[in-house]
Amino acid sequence: MIVVSKSEVREIMTMSEAIVLMKETLADLNQGKSEMSLRATNQLRDGNFYLLMPAYLVEKKYFGVKLISIFPTNHSVGMPSHQGVVLLFDASNGKELAVIDCVEITALRTAAVSAVATDLLSRKDAKVLGFLGAGVQARNHMEALIRVREIEKVLVWDISIEASEKFAKEMKAKHGIDVVTCKNADEVVNMSDIITTVTLAKSPILNGKSLKPGTHINAIGASARAYREIDSLAVSKSKFYADKVESCMSESSDFLEPLAEGIISKEHLFAEIGDVVLGKKLGRENDEEITLFKGMGLAVEDIATAAYIFEKKRKLSLL
Incomplete structure (x- = not known):
């Protein structure tokens, strides 16, 4: 299993690549080539909460989950409001493949x-x-x-x-x-x-x-x-x-x-x-x-982005 930091995400994936991937991902979801559940929202104290967002890329043979915390007042103490990780697995055998910082994944895929x-x-x-x-x-x-x-x-x-x-x-x-x-x-x-x-x-x-x-x-x-x-x-x-x-x-x-x-x-x-x-x-x-x-x-956007980053890092012989 590999760990990909926030800074590495943008070194591996460009915004132009993300736009192409998200267009494909949205089409795949509507054609049944991927599946997802509605995210689970879990409340903490003081208006803070965290989300669990699972998805399954049926054709690409990956599944995973994003765990992201949302603390709206964090900016006042110099911290991001959104923090978390994406966990990526091989859908063929259940093997864990990667833990990727989700802040940059979320920023990339949302804008894309x-x-x-x-x-x-x-x-x-x-x-x-x-x-x-x-x-x-x-x-x-x-x-x-x-x-x-x-x-x-x-x-x-x-x-x-x-x-x-x-x-x-x-x-x-x-x-x-x-x-x-x-x-x-x-x-x-x-x-x-x-x-x-x-x-x-x-x-x-x-x-x-x-x-x-x-x-x-x-x-x-x-x-x-x-x-x-x-x-x-x-x-x-x-x-x-x-x-x-x-x-x-x-x-x-x-x-x-x-x-x-x-x-x-x-x-x-x-x-x-x-x-x-x-x-x-x-x-x-x-x-x-x-x-x-x-x-x-959508969770499929996060898992598709994580899978792309994992595959590109492997292709570049960085794994």
């Missing part, structure tokens, strides 16, 4: 899935990219999304002005694209062609009144029932896609709250993004639609 959705659902001429949240996921999402659209300008808002300013400075230097901080979330929403929400907000920060026609939204941060980023009006105005219907119906307050209010019905969830990849369901149909991708994060 959003890039797949953005490529399928955003306008082809989208030029302005907006972020609500300026943390690790915003940085990874910028790296991913500029690979699927020719972005000319980036807007960012965060509850911390310092975080927004730091993001703008770092991302402009790294990617050579103009990055502008905004005074509030509505500014970002009103002026962006593609909006990505990557916060730990417990009440909506994206106001549907500020949305313009043709916008695409990646709703990523609120991946548990305690969190919500998108208001009911924005959801009702959107053509709604999910990574997995069961995950969305089980845990997404972004969807379940407007459903409970009677503003939408279950049929408002138009399709899984894997079905759009496979051509079974339509993506964007015109330049006026508002599209929304709700990414809950």
Whole structure:
């Protein structure tokens, strides 16, 4: 069994590779080539919790589980809010193969899935990219999304002005694209062609009144029932896609709250993004639609990424 550290993950796998892999992984899941159970959420004290996320790659002959802890207040003490490992096994004989730090795996695969959705659902001429949240996921999402659209300008808002300013400075230097901080979330929403929400907000920060026609939204941060980023009006105005219907119906307050209010019905969830990849369901149909991708994060994404890293490290004769 090998151990792969956080720093090694990005040495082995690029964002471009992750995007290609996640497109394949989403298609495999919707074709029955892989299987997964809904993650188990386990509550700790003081609003902290941890998740167990198992998956089985039937055709690739791997299975595994991600164990990840989520401590929302860790940033105040200089620690990441998400920490954990992915355990990878050989499905042919049950042998343990690898323990891989999941922080970078989670960051890579999450942004890569959003890039797949953005490529399928955003306008082809989208030029302005907006972020609500300026943390690790915003940085990874910028790296991913500029690979699927020719972005000319980036807007960012965060509850911390310092975080927004730091993001703008770092991302402009790294990617050579103009990055502008905004005074509030509505500014970002009103002026962006593609909006990505990557916060730990417990009440909506994206106001549907500020949305313009043709916008695409990646709703990523609120991946548990305690969190919500998108208001009911924005959801009702959107053509709604999910990574997995069961995950969305089980845990997404972004969807379940407007459903409970009677503003939408279950049929408002138009399709899984894997079905759009496979051509079974339509993506964007015109330049006026508002599209929304709700990414809950799937165990198959983690295990597929871990298997890719394991195989590439073996291929490079590093094992």
